Amino acid sequence: MSQERVEVIVVGAGPAGVAAALTLARAGVEVVVLERGAYPGAKNVMGGILYRQPTEELVPGFWREAPLERAIVEQRYLLLTEEDAIGLTYRTPAFGEPPYNAFSVLRAEWDRWFAQQAEAAGALIATEVTVEDVLWEDGRIVGVRAGEQGELAADVVVIADGANSLLAQKAGLARDWRPEEQALVAKELWRLPAEEIERRFNVPSGQGVAIEAFGAATGGLLGYGFLYTNRDTLSIGTGALLSELIEHEVNVSDLLDRFKRHPAIAPLLDGAELVEYSAHLIPEGGWRALPTLFTDGALVVGDAAGFVNPLSREGSNFAMISGKLAAETILEARALGDFSAHALSRYWEKLEKSFVLQDLETIRDVMPFVRARPYLLRDYPAAFAHSLRHYLTVDSTPKAQKYRAIVETLLAELGPSRLLRDAAALVFRLAR
Amino acid sequence: MKIAALVKQVPDPNAVRFDPRLGELVPGIQHVVNEYDLYALEAALRLREQVGGEVVVASVGPARDALNRGLAMGADRAVAIEGEGLPGDAWVTATVLAAWLRRERPDVVWCGQETSDSGTGSVGPAVAALLELPLVSNVVGWEFRDGRFEIEREIEDGHQFQEVEPPVVLCALSALPQPRLPTLRGIMDARRKPVERLAPTELDLGPDALVPLVRWEGLRQPVAKAAGVVVQDVPPDEAVERLLAFLEARGLLG
Numbered sequence: 001m002s003q004e005r006v007e008v009i010v011v012g013a014g015p016a017g018v019a020a021a022l023t024l025a026r027a028g029v030e031v032v033v034l035e036r037g038a039y040p041g042a043k044n045v046m047g048g049i050l051y052r053q054p055t056e057e058l059v060p061g062f063w064r065e066a067p068l069e070r071a072i073v074e075q076r077y078l079l080l081t082e083e084d085a086i087g088l089t090y091r092t093p094a095f096g097e098p099p100y101n102a103f104s105v106l107r108a109e110w111d112r113w114f115a116q117q118a119e120a121a122g123a124l125i126a127t128e129v130t131v132e133d134v135l136w137e138d139g140r141i142v143g144v145r146a147g148e149q150g151e152l153a154a155d156v157v158v159i160a161d162g163a164n165s166l167l168a169q170k171a172g173l174a175r176d177w178r179p180e181e182q183a184l185v186a187k188e189l190w191r192l193p194a195e196e197i198e199r200r201f202n203v204p205s206g207q208g209v210a211i212e213a214f215g216a217a218t219g220g221l222l223g224y225g226f227l228y229t230n231r232d233t234l235s236i237g238t239g240a241l242l243s244e245l246i247e248h249e250v251n252v253s254d255l256l257d258r259f260k261r262h263p264a265i266a267p268l269l270d271g272a273e274l275v276e277y278s279a280h281l282i283p284e285g286g287w288r289a290l291p292t293l294f295t296d297g298a299l300v301v302g303d304a305a306g307f308v309n310p311l312s313r314e315g316s317n318f319a320m321i322s323g324k325l326a327a328e329t330i331l332e333a334r335a336l337g338d339f340s341a342h343a344l345s346r347y348w349e350k351l352e353k354s355f356v357l358q359d360l361e362t363i364r365d366v367m368p369f370v371r372a373r374p375y376l377l378r379d380y381p382a383a384f385a386h387s388l389r390h391y392l393t394v395d396s397t398p399k400a401q402k403y404r405a406i407v408e409t410l411l412a413e414l415g416p417s418r419l420l421r422d423a424a425a426l427v428f429r430l431a432r
Numbered sequence: 433m434k435i436a437a438l439v440k441q442v443p444d445p446n447a448v449r450f451d452p453r454l455g456e457l458v459p460g461i462q463h464v465v466n467e468y469d470l471y472a473l474e475a476a477l478r479l480r481e482q483v484g485g486e487v488v489v490a491s492v493g494p495a496r497d498a499l500n501r502g503l504a505m506g507a508d509r510a511v512a513i514e515g516e517g518l519p520g521d522a523w524v525t526a527t528v529l530a531a532w533l534r535r536e537r538p539d540v541v542w543c544g545q546e547t548s549d550s551g552t553g554s555v556g557p558a559v560a561a562l563l564e565l566p567l568v569s570n571v572v573g574w575e576f577r578d579g580r581f582e583i584e585r586e587i588e589d590g591h592q593f594q595e596v597e598p599p600v601v602l603c604a605l606s607a608l609p610q611p612r613l614p615t616l617r618g619i620m621d622a623r624r625k626p627v628e629r630l631a632p633t634e635l636d637l638g639p640d641a642l643v644p645l646v647r648w649e650g651l652r653q654p655v656a657k658a659a660g661v662v663v664q665d666v667p668p669d670e671a672v673e674r675l676l677a678f679l680e681a682r683g684l685l686g
Contacts, residue, residue, distance in 0.1 A: 004620040126619045150616040
């Protein structure tokens with residue numbers, strides 16, 4: 001029995017895989033996307049933020065027709081203690097006007113729409129196919145094996161099977177991951193009428209808010225809580241490094257329950273109805289955990305490659321752009337008729353010129369920095385909150401006395417000079 | 433042997449969400465193949481593997497993915513009957529299918545017992561009635577031997593065994609063997625298999641033949657029942673006292 005053969009196989013119909021397939025199909029390449037879910041997006045955690053500019057590099061003007069929830073006009077950062085909250089808000093009407101900056105999306109709907117664009121361009125998207133291994137021939141990858149569903153041969157395999165990529169490991173490109181390189185996220189979707197969301201979050205129709213919360217949002221663990229407004233639902237979740245969850249014997253869904261009960265969060269969810277919940281791994285190993293990104297006959301893209309910026313919660317843009325760059329590399333290799341590691345190494349050059357690798361390098365020391373200072377997300381929020389409470393409580397204490405008390409509180413809770421040292425160290429790591 | 437498998441696309445039962453304020457399903461739900469129809473298709477493929485012939489997978493209404501799935505699983509060709517208002521109600525669907533089946537004249541028609549969206553369970557029986565064919569519903573097991581089906585069907589208080597000769601309409605339940613996953617070869621082959629597109633007019637069905645008998649009045653959530661009285665964490669004697677008082681108050685102790 002002769003083997004079925006196509007030019008390119010993409011494993012995984014998430015944003016990275018579909019971006020690669022779309023780019024290839026548009027160039028007339030025969031490409032098949034193998035997705036293990038019942039449909040693209042079926043395996044994806046519900047809510048997320050989609051960025052306009054990188055998405056337009058793949059589908060110009062997508063925001064006119066794609067299933068988007070709300071244009072994000074306001075970003076709130078919260079620092080939480082058990083009961084208190086300190087906030088920083090940025091809001092601009094400019095983000096609420098075309099061409100917009102970012103949108104909240106429901107991943108199941110967005111991924112499906114995005115996959116339809118690739119199908120319309122000529123890609124074949126095959127669902128409920130679980131790829132278990134790559135096929136080898138003379139030391140190069142020549143296809144995939146999907147258990148009893150058989151084998152498929154190709155010139156190149158694009159590995160886009162998401163966080164904790166089984167295939168990158170099977171291809172010998174990634175080692176087994178470590179608990180400090182993955183975050184576990186628990187997410188829920190709550191229904192609330194659109195008008196109520198607009199009233200509660202103080203936004204016009206079609207516009208929305210993204211909230212990221214640190215400190216007690218994760219019980220002081222390295223991670224954050226988030227809340228995004230969708231059209232008539234709210235996406236809420238908490239994520240923390242797996243290593244910290246293990247070390248502190250904390251269950252991530254308990255963290256989410258506590259986050260939802262926080263006095264600054266609970267009123268936002270009041271009266272809403274739970275629709276869905278799920279959990280998901282996000283690669284957080286960054287620069288230090290990068291797998292080998294290409295080999296003879298294969299490339300790794302998106303979450304499978306660990307392309308995520310935990311500091312700015314970006315992921316889908318890294319996924320889509322890496323998929324596009326992988327596809328462009330394949331097109332060049334195809335023109336040469338050479339799919340060796342040497343020809344595919346252009347992928348690395350393209351990534352280095354883009355924000356994908358540059359941003360990962362910029363933040364390469366941030367996670368280790370915070371991990372080495374567990375007090376950052378525990379002591380700082382409390383010290384700041386105590387100081388602000390002092391400052392804002394009007395109790396006829398003379399102000400000079402109050403300021404002294406605040407400084408003493410900060411020094412007592414944080415230790416002399418720690419504050420300045422930490423701030424300087426962080427700035428140094430980000431700006432060098 | 434010519435075998436027809438009838439399939440329908442339904443909203444993914446795992447993703448269906450109901451908007452009580454609008455009285456509608458939340459839009460944008462992915463459609464999947466009705467589960468019982470996949471069991472019917474699997475049975476059709478197994479029958480072909482046993483006796484040879486061809487499997488034709490057919491659907492009324494939008495069903496591109498369902499038909500592709502059928503072809504990828506191994507059906508030889510697909511027929512998509514599409515037109516305004518289709519699939520319509522069970523009567524319209526059955527009328528259209530019967531018109532097509534009259535032309536195809538298959539030996540066996542396999543269909544799912546019912547669909548997960550409207551759940552009338554009447555398309556199979558109506559098709560059989562219109563074609564004046566025997567019908568065996570609730571099929572949970574079958575064998576084909578010496579030109580006859582020996583069929584096990586599920587009934588309210590047990591199982592019934594029947595024998596029937598083709599031509600026949602059979603309605604599948606999910607106790608039949610699991611539907612196979614398409615192989616990669618099957619998925620690739622499916623792209624090269626014929627898909628025939630038909631409009632009702634091509635089956636000599638005018639608008640008069642496609643008038644639904646059922647009018648859809650929207651969806652409502654069942655009225656929530658009041659919580660019952662729960663007697664819990666009390667000593668048995670007291671629980672008995674409370675239960676007797678409860679029954680007495682309602683005049684239920686004679």
